[in-house]
Amino acid sequence: xxxxxxxxxxxxxxxxxxxxxxxxxxxxxxxxxxxxxxxxxxxxxxxxxxxxxxxxxxxxxxxxxxxxxxxxxxxxxxxxxxxxxxxxxxxxxxxxxxxxxxxxxxxxxxxxx
Amino acid sequence: xxxxxxxxxxxxxxxxxxxxxxxxxxxxxxxxxxxxxxxxxxxxxxxxxxxxxxxxxxxxxxxxxxxxxxxxxxxxxxxxxxxxxxxxxxxxxxxxxxxxxxxxxxxxxx
Numbered sequence: 629x630x631x632x633x634x635x636x637x638x639x640x641x642x643x644x645x646x647x648x649x650x651x652x653x654x655x656x657x658x659x660x661x662x663x664x665x666x667x668x669x670x671x672x673x674x675x676x677x678x679x680x681x682x683x684x685x686x687x688x689x690x691x692x693x694x695x696x697x698x699x700x701x702x703x704x705x706x707x708x709x710x711x712x713x714x715x716x717x718x719x720x721x722x723x724x725x726x727x728x729x730x731x732x733x734x735x736x737x738x739x740x741x
Numbered sequence: 742x743x744x745x746x747x748x749x750x751x752x753x754x755x756x757x758x759x760x761x762x763x764x765x766x767x768x769x770x771x772x773x774x775x776x777x778x779x780x781x782x783x784x785x786x787x788x789x790x791x792x793x794x795x796x797x798x799x800x801x802x803x804x805x806x807x808x809x810x811x812x813x814x815x816x817x818x819x820x821x822x823x824x825x826x827x828x829x830x831x832x833x834x835x836x837x838x839x840x841x842x843x844x845x846x847x848x849x850x851x
Contacts (some may be wrong), residue, residue, distance in 0.1 A: 663840065665840075665842075672743060672829065672842060672843070672844045672845040673778075673786065673829055673831070673842040673845070674842065675839045675840045675841065675842065678838075678839055678840075687838045687839045688839075689839060723785055723786070728776055728788070728831060728840055729776075729788050729791060729797070730788075731785040731786055731787070731788075732785065733784075733785055734785055
């Protein structure tokens with residue numbers, strides 16, 4: 629059974645940093661495309677970042693480009709999202725997904741003074 | 742503002758058929774297949790339809806997806822109270838190099 633479990637969310641001040649983790653089971657991360665998608669309170673879904681199955685390609689939404697970095701640790705079968713220079717507008721539940729088919733339960737990031 | 746356009750709300754009575762539309766452009770729906778998701782309050786999105794019309798195991802056949810040109814739609818027949826949720830369409834966008842989502846449609850079962 630495929631499972632994705634996010635962690636690392638929390639309260640952070642504007643300008644701060646946070647690293648989200650997504651622990652995968654039931655499949656290997658280096659054989660699947662993975663994404664981070666976020667949902668601001670009361671809003672819709674928004675693509676954040678993508679990493680290809682071979683790890684050779686990464687994409688970012690314009691709103692996070694230069695501030696967020698997606699990566700993975702194949703030995704830990706875990707996906708990461710390093711977030712820096714966080715702004716109030718980054719407040720959201722962050723989901724990791726496998727090919728937009730399987731989704732984790734999400735982790736809440738709150739950016740507030 | 743979302744790249745894909747969905748009606749913000751839809752409604753129907755039990756047993757009725759409801760259709761939710763998703764409008765895009767040549768760089769997304771016009772070129773790539775569409776997924777549909779259901780999101781219940783406080784939960785993660787659940788995949789209902791992938792590759793325009795394919796249902797994952799466990800999704801009932803009263804849900805059907807279709808795509809034509811730069812639009813797609815999700816039809817739910819035999820409406821049930823448990824169908825009350827938010828529904829999102831999603832598709833890869835060749836110009837943006839990433840997936841794009843519709844703004845979501847809140848379905849109310851009257």
